[in-house]
Amino acid sequence: MRVTFVSPPAYSMLVPSGIEFAGGAELQQVTLARWLAGRGHEVAFVVGDFGQPPVMDVDGMKVHRSFRLHTGNRKLRFLPDMMKLRAAIHRSRPQLVNQRSTAFYTGQCCRFSHESGAAFSFSLGIDYNCHRDLMGRSPWPIQRLYAWGIAHADLVLAQTQEQQALMRRNFGRETEVLPNMLALPPPRSPGEPGAYVLWVGSLARRKQPELFVELARRLPYARFRLVGGPGEDRGYDDHIRELARGVSNLQLSGFVPPARMDELYRDALLYVNTSRLEGLPNAFLQAWAHGVPAVTLGVDPDGVIAREGLGAVAGSPERLAAAVDELLSDPARRAQAGERGRAHVARRHDVEAVGPLAEAWFERAIARRQAATGGGRA
Numbered sequence: 022m023r024v025t026f027v028s029p030p031a032y033s034m035l036v037p038s039g040i041e042f043a044g045g046a047e048l049q050q051v052t053l054a055r056w057l058a059g060r061g062h063e064v065a066f067v068v069g070d071f072g073q074p075p076v077m078d079v080d081g082m083k084v085h086r087s088f089r090l091h092t093g094n095r096k097l098r099f100l101p102d103m104m105k106l107r108a109a110i111h112r113s114r115p116q117l118v119n120q121r122s123t124a125f126y127t128g129q130c131c132r133f134s135h136e137s138g139a140a141f142s143f144s145l146g147i148d149y150n151c152h153r154d155l156m157g158r159s160p161w162p163i164q165r166l167y168a169w170g171i172a173h174a175d176l177v178l179a180q181t182q183e184q185q186a187l188m189r190r191n192f193g194r195e196t197e198v199l200p201n202m203l204a205l206p207p208p209r210s211p212g213e214p215g216a217y218v219l220w221v222g223s224l225a226r227r228k229q230p231e232l233f234v235e236l237a238r239r240l241p242y243a244r245f246r247l248v249g250g251p252g253e254d255r256g257y258d259d260h261i262r263e264l265a266r267g268v269s270n271l272q273l274s275g276f277v278p279p280a281r282m283d284e285l286y287r288d289a290l291l292y293v294n295t296s297r298l299e300g301l302p303n304a305f306l307q308a309w310a311h312g313v314p315a316v317t318l319g320v321d322p323d324g325v326i327a328r329e330g331l332g333a334v335a336g337s338p339e340r341l342a343a344a345v346d347e348l349l350s351d352p353a354r355r356a357q358a359g360e361r362g363r364a365h366v367a368r369r370h371d372v373e374a375v376g377p378l379a380e381a382w383f384e385r386a387i388a389r390r391q392a393a394t395g396g397g398r399a
Contacts, residue, residue, distance in 0.1 A: 022062045022384060025115035025139070026050045027106070027130050029069035029090055029123075034279060035079050044223070045201075045303040046122035046146045048279065052202055053119075056376040058082055065113040067106065076112070085109040107133045115139040116387045117175075122146025122300075124155050128166030131173050140390035142176035142383065144199070147300045151187035156298075168192070176386040178379075180301040181322045197382055201301045202375040205367055206283050209312050215290035217244040217272070218345060219313070221282075221304045222296070224261050225252040232295040232318065232338050234264045237271040239342040243349055248285060250276035286311040290355070291332070291348055295341070296320050306370050309362030314355055316344050331362045 031047040050066075058064040064082045070089040077084040087109040088102035106126065110118060110133045118134040120126055121144035134141035149156040155164055171177060171192055178199040179185040188194045218240075220233040230249055237245035247265060251258050265273040277285060286292070292308035294317040301322045305315050314332035318341055321327055321334045333348065335341040348355045368374075 022057075022380075022387065023065070023114060023116040024054070024057060024062060024383060025065040025067060025085075025110060025113040025118045026054050027067045027110065027118060027120040027126065029067070029087060029126075031066060032068040032071050032073070032084070035066060035068070035082075035084055036073070036077070045300075046144075048303055049144070049201055050119065050121055052204065052372055053376060053379055054082060055080065056202075056372050057380065060376075060380065062380075065115065067109040067113060070105075083113060085113050103129050106130070107136075110134065110139075111137045117142060117383050117390075119144060119383075122150065124150060124159055124167040125163055127170035127174075128168075129170075131170035135173070135390075138390075138394065140175040140383075140386040141170075141173070142178060142386055143170065143174045144178045145180055145184050145188070145196070145300060148184065148187070148298055150300070151184050151191055153191055175390050176382055178382070183323055184300065197378075199379055199382070200370050200375050201303060201306055202370050202372040203303070203306050203310060203366070205371045206287075206310055208363065209287055215313070216288050217246040218291045218293055218349070219246050219248065219285060219289040219308070220293050220295070221248045221285070221307075222302075223252045224249040224258045226254065226257055227297050229295040229297060229318070230261050231264055232341065233293055234261065234268055234271060235338070236293065236295075236342055236345060237268045240346060240349075241270055243270065243290075243345075245271045246274060246285075246289075247271060248274045248277050282307060283311070286313055289313045291316055291345060293341070293345065294318065294320055306366055309359070310366045310370075312356075312359035312363045314348060314358035314362060316341065316348065325365070329361055329365055330358055331365060332358055 028047050028050050034047050034051045054064045058081050066084045067087050068084055070086050075086050088105040117140045119142045120130040127143055131141040149158055153168055171194055177196040179196040180201055185196050185198050188196045222228045224230055233247055265271050286307050292313050292315045299320045308315050316333045318335055326332050327334050333344040335344045
């Protein structure tokens, strides 16, 4: 099976480059890609143009360059950029193309995949992917292209049952639920103490890091650590950094490379999520995998935190401080929630358990596409 993953920002996860970006969608594609490559499949990536050669070999995978990100006028660059994306997809000779989360490319990737004789699969990311208007996050031409791509995709993968229901209601589209995955790390040593309450994410407005800063201010007896790479609004970044400077028990770490994230989670007491909108955050899985409970403002995918006791769902900024305080004050309850979290990840999200599902669905999508078109690309 020849699989091409389209992810312009994923270059920073594949090649040490000093680029300060590491998103959850990219992490999921890279995790699955490495697993498939280890199974003997031919795996390629289409990434952005960061000055690298047109084609590179990285860990047994071909990495194809497309267009340069975040430069110039996006409207004027649209057609030239999409032609570069098309050329890179065709050059990778796929039987199946997978694109994830970013609605901007979805319709185009679907068309370019079918042009090359490949099946197209789309993996849902943030919950706004489940709404036809993308919750106002993209202009109407992109909304139309995205809806076309969803309608014509050979396979759509949801992260949660909630997303599956939204896609059925808003698009009339059936999906498969593929849980987010990770390679399970070694367990934390029994009795190994944590040091701080952790927040991880880009400094984006929808993630509301200012609530974590306020949380640290409300609980001066505990240590807090905010790990956040730059968001798209640099003025907002500066605002958060200025807020954090006035809180003595809060450490602002900035961007941390993916290779160092395990040690951050391993040393945490709790993980806190303050987002307004998510899909299934990778940070939840990484925290639970290290036996660290999650306290969330409101995001609780499929109700798993409340149902299985993997931390706490606060419901309001006021209740957030109380929920964190309660878990910090009760080490036994915190340890039990952490143990349940790790068991949940091992059962539901380990790449060795989830990878075969993706592999099987990809193979079926390829077979359906080849049957519909009378064959495939050799």
